[in-house]
Amino acid sequence: AQSVTQLDSHVSVSEGTPVLLRCNYSSSYSPSLFWYVQHPNKGLQLLLKYTSAATLVKGINGFEAEFKKSETSFHLTKPSAHMSDAAEYFCVAYSGGGADGLTFGKGTHLIIQP
Amino acid sequence: DVKVTQSSRYLVKRTGEKVFLECVQDMDHENMFWYRQDPGLGLRLIYFSYDVKMKEKGDIPEGYSVSREKKERFSLILESASTNQTSMYLCASSPAQTGVTDTQYFGPGTRLTVL
Numbered sequence: 001a002q003s004v005t006q007l008d009s010h011v012s013v014s015e016g017t018p019v020l021l022r023c024n025y026s027s028s029y030s031p032s033l034f035w036y037v038q039h040p041n042k043g044l045q046l047l048l049k050y051t052s053a054a055t056l057v058k059g060i061n062g063f064e065a066e067f068k069k070s071e072t073s074f075h076l077t078k079p080s081a082h083m084s085d086a087a088e089y090f091c092v093a094y095s096g097g098g099a100d101g102l103t104f105g106k107g108t109h110l111i112i113q114p
Numbered sequence: 115d116v117k118v119t120q121s122s123r124y125l126v127k128r129t130g131e132k133v134f135l136e137c138v139q140d141m142d143h144e145n146m147f148w149y150r151q152d153p154g155l156g157l158r159l160i161y162f163s164y165d166v167k168m169k170e171k172g173d174i175p176e177g178y179s180v181s182r183e184k185k186e187r188f189s190l191i192l193e194s195a196s197t198n199q200t201s202m203y204l205c206a207s208s209p210a211q212t213g214v215t216d217t218q219y220f221g222p223g224t225r226l227t228v229l
Binding site: 009044104105 | 155217
């Protein structure tokens with residue numbers, strides 16, 4: 001069975017400093033991987049996705065993520081945090097098979113300190 | 115822009131009531147999804163649909179049913195609401211025939227409280 005682990009439930013950074021949100025997956029196959037962001041009282045919005053093309057994926061709002069098969073990781077980064085980045089972030093993996101193949105991580109709450 | 119709307123942002127119901135949550139998308143997407151979101155558990159898939167009148171169970175279908183009579187509308191039904199169904203419910207849609215690998219577009223959510 002596939003699983004997605006977001007290693008931190010909360011991450012707090014100062015505005016202007018780098019952001020690192022960690023995600024590890026376990027899957028028998030190379031999955032498609034996604035990062036979504038959810039701002040307060042809003043639905044989820046896709047930040048970026050990896051589907052077996054380039055391992056470094058650039059997304060919206062200056063975020064990027066690198067797929068590392070050897071480490072089974074797909075960490076999300078941003079060089080400089082903005083106050084508007086404060087939100088919940090979800091790592092998602094899909095390894096085929098219809099509904100049973102989609103797995104959401106439990107989420108990481110990103111806090112930006114002024 | 116893709117728009118996914120949900121009929122209510124907040125809903126309060128009593129135990130045993132039948133509850134309908136409605137979701138409408140305006141981009142002619144084939145796929146639609148219902149999730150529930152609970153603190154510390156992330157999102158869990160309840161049901162999804164690849165096409166009109168088609169439905170497939172997700173991870174936690176017990177206590178729920180769905181209806182898709184028109185392509186743009188996907189309804190989630192709680193036949194007899196219980197307190198453990200108090201949650202945030204999110205609807206999503208995506209354009210691909212292949213299902214879940216394509217970008218999903220989410221509605222704003224319905225926060226359901228069952229008393």
